[in-house]
Structures are given as C-alpha cells and as structure tokens.
Amino acid sequence: MCGIIGYSGPLEAKKILLEGLSQLEYRGYDSAGIAYFDTASDIRLIKRTGKVSVLKEACAQEKTTSHCGIGHTRWATHGGVTDANAHPHRAGKVTLIHNGIIENYHSLTKEFSLEGKLISQTDSEVAAHVLNHFYSGDPGTAIKSLLERVEGTYGFCIMFDDRPGEIYGVRKVSPLVAAYTRSGALIASDLTALIPYTRKYFVVPEGCIVKLTGYKISLFDTGFSPVTPEITEVNWNMDSAMKNGFPHFMLKEIHEQPEALKNTILPRMSKGLPDFTDDAVPDSLFTDCRSIHMAACGTAMHAGMAARALMEPLLRIPVSVSIASEFRYEDPLIDEHTLAVIISQSGETIDTLAALRLAKSYGAKTLAIVNVKGSTIARESDFVLYTHAGPEIAVASTKAYSVQLAALYMIACRMAFVREKFTRHQASSFLTGLLDAIPAMEAMIRRKEEEKNLVTHLIQHRDAFFMGRGLDYAFSLEGALKLKEISYIHAEAYAAGELKHGTIALIAPEVPVIAIATQEHVFSKMISNVREVKARGAFVILLTKEHAQVDPGLADIHIRIPDIDDRFTVFPIAVILQLIAYYASIGKNLDVDQPRNLAKSVTVE
Numbered sequence: 234m235c236g237i238i239g240y241s242g243p244l245e246a247k248k249i250l251l252e253g254l255s256q257l258e259y260r261g262y263d264s265a266g267i268a269y270f271d272t273a274s275d276i277r278l279i280k281r282t283g284k285v286s287v288l289k290e291a292c293a294q295e296k297t298t299s300h301c302g303i304g305h306t307r308w309a310t311h312g313g314v315t316d317a318n319a320h321p322h323r324a325g326k327v328t329l330i331h332n333g334i335i336e337n338y339h340s341l342t343k344e345f346s347l348e349g350k351l352i353s354q355t356d357s358e359v360a361a362h363v364l365n366h367f368y369s370g371d372p373g374t375a376i377k378s379l380l381e382r383v384e385g386t387y388g389f390c391i392m393f394d395d396r397p398g399e400i401y402g403v404r405k406v407s408p409l410v411a412a413y414t415r416s417g418a419l420i421a422s423d424l425t426a427l428i429p430y431t432r433k434y435f436v437v438p439e440g441c442i443v444k445l446t447g448y449k450i451s452l453f454d455t456g457f458s459p460v461t462p463e464i465t466e467v468n469w470n471m472d473s474a475m476k477n478g479f480p481h482f483m484l485k486e487i488h489e490q491p492e493a494l495k496n497t498i499l500p501r502m503s504k505g506l507p508d509f510t511d512d513a514v515p516d517s518l519f520t521d522c523r524s525i526h527m528a529a530c531g532t533a534m535h536a537g538m539a540a541r542a543l544m545e546p547l548l549r550i551p552v553s554v555s556i557a558s559e560f561r562y563e564d565p566l567i568d569e570h571t572l573a574v575i576i577s578q579s580g581e582t583i584d585t586l587a588a589l590r591l592a593k594s595y596g597a598k599t600l601a602i603v604n605v606k607g608s609t610i611a612r613e614s615d616f617v618l619y620t621h622a623g624p625e626i627a628v629a630s631t632k633a634y635s636v637q638l639a640a641l642y643m644i645a646c647r648m649a650f651v652r653e654k655f656t657r658h659q660a661s662s663f664l665t666g667l668l669d670a671i672p673a674m675e676a677m678i679r680r681k682e683e684e685k686n687l688v689t690h691l692i693q694h695r696d697a698f699f700m701g702r703g704l705d706y707a708f709s710l711e712g713a714l715k716l717k718e719i720s721y722i723h724a725e726a727y728a729a730g731e732l733k734h735g736t737i738a739l740i741a742p743e744v745p746v747i748a749i750a751t752q753e754h755v756f757s758k759m760i761s762n763v764r765e766v767k768a769r770g771a772f773v774i775l776l777t778k779e780h781a782q783v784d785p786g787l788a789d790i791h792i793r794i795p796d797i798d799d800r801f802t803v804f805p806i807a808v809i810l811q812l813i814a815y816y817a818s819i820g821k822n823l824d825v826d827q828p829r830n831l832a833k834s835v836t837v838e
C-alpha cells in the first residue's frame with residue numbers, strides 16, 4: 234500500500250516521478266505528492282488529494298528543472314484524505330515519504346514535544362520530526378537514531394535540505410526495490426516503476442540504508458559497513474505493465490490468463506508429469522508431511538479454498554485453509570509434519586507474511602506460491618514456486634487467481650503421484666485435463682459478449698447471491714468477492730445446501746442468483762437448490778457444462794462452458810465470474826481498475 238518512487242540522475246526528475254506514480258497508482262490513490270531539488274537546490278513540495286492526474290495538472294505550472302526527487306501515492310491509514318496528510322512531509326531539514334505504520338507515534342509526539350507543531354494527522358510526519366531532531370549533517374547517524382525509536386513497519390525515502398542530489402531509503406517489512414540504470418538511480422516500492430528503465434534490481438535489505446546519487450547507489454548497514462546488493466532480474470517487460478489497447482487493465486489481465494497458465498504450467502512438465510526440479514522443490518517436501526495448511530488473503534485465499542476441495546479427497550490427509558489475518562493470531566495446530574503453503578500474488582501482504590513467519594516458528598516446512606520475484610514472502614519461505622503471470626495492475630485480482638490455482642493443482646498432482654495416490658497414468662491424465670482447461674478459458678474469453686448482456690439485470694439490484702456445491706462453492710466465493718469489490722453490489726456466496734438454513738429468507742422476486750453447477754456428482758442436488766430459489770422468484774443465472782440437462786425455464790440466463798473434466802471447470806468459470814464483475818462495474822460507470830477504498834498489495838494490518 235502506498236506507492237513510493239525516488240530518482241536521482243541526469244534526466245528531468247519531475248517527469249520520472251510523475252510517470253512512476255502513474256505506474257504505482259494501483260497501490261493507493263487518494264492523494265499524491267512529489268518533492269524535488271530545484272535549480273537553486275531548494276526543495277519544492279507539491280501535493281494534492283485525488284489521483285495522480287490531479288497532481289500532474291498542478292505540476293504542469295512548475296517550470297523549474299530538477300534531477301533529484303521523491304514521490305508518493307497514498308492509501309490513507311492515519312488521518313483523512315487531505316492535502317496536508319498527503320506525502321511528502323517536511324520537518325526542518327527533512328523531507329520524507331513513508332509506506333507503513335509507525336505504531337508508537339503517539340508516544341513519540343509526546344517525547345519530542347511535537348504537539349502544536351504537526352501540520353498533518355499522520356504518523357509519517359511525526360517520523361519526519363524525530364529524524365530532523367537527530368539530524369546534524371550526518372544522514373546515516375540520524376536515520377540510525379530514528380530507527381532505534383520507531384516501532385512498526387516502514388519504507389522511507391528521505392531527502393535532506395543540505396544534501397542536494399541525495400536520497401536515502403530504509404525499510405522494515407514494507408517493500409523497497411532499487412536499481413542503478415543508464416538513466417540514473419531509482420528506488421521504488423514496486424518493480425513496475427522500475428521496468429521502464431531496467432529489469433535488474435535489488436531488494437533493499439531490512440536493516441540497511443541505501444543512498445542514491447545521480448551517479449551511484451550505495452548500500453550500508455547501520456554500523457556503516459558497505460553491503461553488496463543482491464541483484465535480481467525479472468523477465469517482465471514494458472508491455473506487460475501497459476494497457477496495450479484494452480480499455481482497462483482488468484480486461485487485459487482477464488485476456489492474459491491462458492498465456493499466464495501456459496507460462497506457469499509448461500516449464501514444469503517433464504515426461505507428462507509435474508516436475509519441480511528447476512524450482513528446487515524436492516519430493517521429500519510432499520512425502521514427509523502429514524497435513525497441509527494454507528494461509529492467504531482475499532482472492533489468494535479463495536484459490537486455496539478451491540485447491541483444498543480438490544486436494545483433501547485426493548491426498549487423504551487433512552488440508553486446511555486459513556485467512557492469514559486470523560491465522561497469525563491463533564495458536565494453530567501445525568508442527569514439523571505440516572506443509573504450510575503460503576499464497577500471495579504480491580509476496581508482500583503483511584498478514585500473509587506474518588502467517589508464513591508463524592508457520593516457520595512452529596517448525597512447519599513452508600512453500601510459497603508467489604508472483605513477484607524477490608518479494609519478501611518468496612525470500613523468507615523455505616521453498617517457492619513462482620507463478621508467471623507478469624505484473625497484475627488492476628486492483629481486482631484475475632490472472633493471479635488462475636495461476637495460483639494452476640500451481641496448486643500441479644502440487645496436488647505431484648503429491649498424489651509421489652504418495653502413490655495416483656499412478657503415472659492418472660497423474661499424466663490429470664495434467665492433460667489441466668491443459669485442456671486453457672482452450673476452455675479461451676473459448677469463454679471469446680464469448681465475453683454473453684456476460685456483457687447479462688449484467689443489465691444484475692446492476693439494477695443492490696444484492697446478489699452466488700451458490701454452488703463442492704468445488705463450485707469454492708469458485709462462488711471468488712465470484713462474490715469480484716462483484717463486490719468493483720461493482721459495489723452486495724454479494725454473498727453460499728454452499729447451495731446451506732441456503733435454506735437462513736439465507737433463503739433474502740431471496741425475493743427478481744433477486745439475482747448466480748448458480749454454478751459444473752460438478753457431476755452433486756449436479757442433481759444443485760439443480761434442486763436452483764429450483765428452490767426459482768420458486769421464490771429469483772432471477773437465475775445458471776452456469777453449467779455444455780451438455781448438462783436442464784429444464785427449460787429453470788434459468789433466466791444459462792451460460793454453458795465446454796465439457797471438460799469437473800476438476801478443472803474453475804478456469805472457464807473464473808473467466809465468466811470475472812467478466813460479470815467487470816461488465817457490472819462498467820455498467821454502473823465505476824472505476825474498474827481502482828475501486829474505492831482499495832489498493833493493491835496490502836502492506837498494513
């Protein structure tokens with residue numbers, strides 16, 4: 234949360250900062266600001282509530298050139314959405330931007346007698362004052378003193394009035410990546426801001442201070458000894474971070490799913506079986522465990538729920554899924570015989586990271602499924618399987634969900650094989666079934682007009698219900714989340730058999746019910762549940778396989794997916810559910826890619 238960018242180099246800093254903030258806007262978009270050294274080496278500060286476009290307009294009047302500056306796009310935590318609360322914050326000689334939460338800012342305010350001096354309501358401004366208190370010309374010593382006093386999480390980028398051309402960065406939990414490129418030195422909260430300049434970067438290690446100047450980057454620890462950065466390379470390119478002719482990132486990312494699945498599955502196939510040799514994930518990880526415990530948030534957690542529904546009956550061992558923010562404060566029943574699977578697109582979600590650390594502290598072996606290379610969760614986990622979806626920019630997750638599922642399905646298959654629940658033939662036909670889901674997804678993407686038409690009814694209602702049984706129930710959870718977050722329609726997902734234990738009271742005439750019925754073994758039960766809601770006047774949107782037998786008139790709208798193996802219907806179904814949410818958002822004239830109150834990558838609790 235909150236996007237951070239810093240630049241020092243020969244190019245026009247303002248332009249680089251504003252472009253970087255546009256790339257990072259998905260991390261928070263309630264206000265934005267930049268600060269830079271002008272030609273007289275004075276620091277200029279411009280900040281505005283609203284999106285980066287508002288800041289860009291304000292900066293258009295600024296004629297001074299600059300070669301060093303910092304920029305921030307905010308997702309409010311402490312203090313409302315006001316110009317004063319926007320970053321950067323200034324105190325004396327210090328100008329800084331911050332991502333994270335300073336938990337002891339109340340006590341620091343008292344200790345440093347800041348009452349009456351603060352212009353904003355933010356914890357970040359308190360940090361600026363504390364740093365200024367310690368600053369007497371030596372940035373390293375002052376930053377070290379600040380870090381000794383602050384509690385919480387942070388990614389700071391700092392400039393000092395009397396050190397033109399220099400930017401200092403330091404972090405704890407909150408991400409910061411940096412790179413020295415032909416265009417100068419860059420630091421950012423997120424790789425997407427660096428991609429236009431380089432693919433080689435390093436993650437700023439916790440406990441180190443990074444210093445950027447126009448001609449170099451140096452890294453040192455808090456004892457001021459130099460540290461060699463560990464350079465990582467990413468295979469993303471600029472195209473993957475652009476809309477490329479699509480009206481929204483979300484629609485583009487829905488279209489990218491078949492390709493993302495191929496990139497995630499094909500390099501991990503050998504002799505018709507899943508093979509994780511190149512990921513350095515040993516089979517012993519799968520044979521030695523007695524249970525699996527997954528932890529994740531939001532969409533990633535829903536991927537875990539779907540995988541659980543598949544894995545437990547297949548592997549015949551306990552498989553559970555926890556909401557990471559709950560798991561981290563529990564005393565979970567896990568031990569050294571547990572395989573903890575941690576799922577995260579960004580690899581930075583703070584609750585998921587805490588769940589990983591907790592699982593490790595209980596002795597569990599940890600396997601992370603992560604999209605962003607070098608992210609904290611990827612680095613801290615014992616083993617990692619990267620999903621190769623490329624950058625996901627739309628706040629609502631789409632392609633990350635599909636590739637997380639693909640990775641989990643491959644784990645399930647390999648595990649079933651090495652634990653002798655699958656013969657070689659069964660494992661190989663499972664994998665073929667997974668690959669068959671790709672053209673099925675492509676078919677649904679081609680038929681996207683169907684969802685465009687069906688939302689006309691949906692968007693006239695405040696509530697909608699999703700229901701399914703077994704795997705279909707797990708898919709419903711994600712369908713409801715997608716609809717809620719970008720169309721603001723209240724949506725609930727129900728295991729279809731549970732509806733009549735209370736919720737059916739809400740089914741009034743015309744209420745939209747999206748019923749998913751792709752699982753053969755519970756199909757007739759599911760159809761009975763659809764009849765029950767239809768009998769109460771619901772407007773039924775029914776999703777089944779191509780050749781499912783359904784009474785005419787049962788559904789108001791019936792969408793059929795290709796006849797693929799029941800275990801893999803999630804992939805074409807996910808496309809339909811994502812498109813329903815997408816077109817509902819468009820139909821209501823909402824901001825699809827940046828829905829209200831949300832931000833990508835939740836790095837605060």
Ligand code: F6R
Pocket residue numbers: 530531532533534576577578579580581582585628629630631714715718834835
């Ligand atoms: C919903 C969505 C969120 C994320 C969740 C976890 O569309 O994107 O629910 O799935 O915040 O994020 P990661 O996967 O980055 O840990």
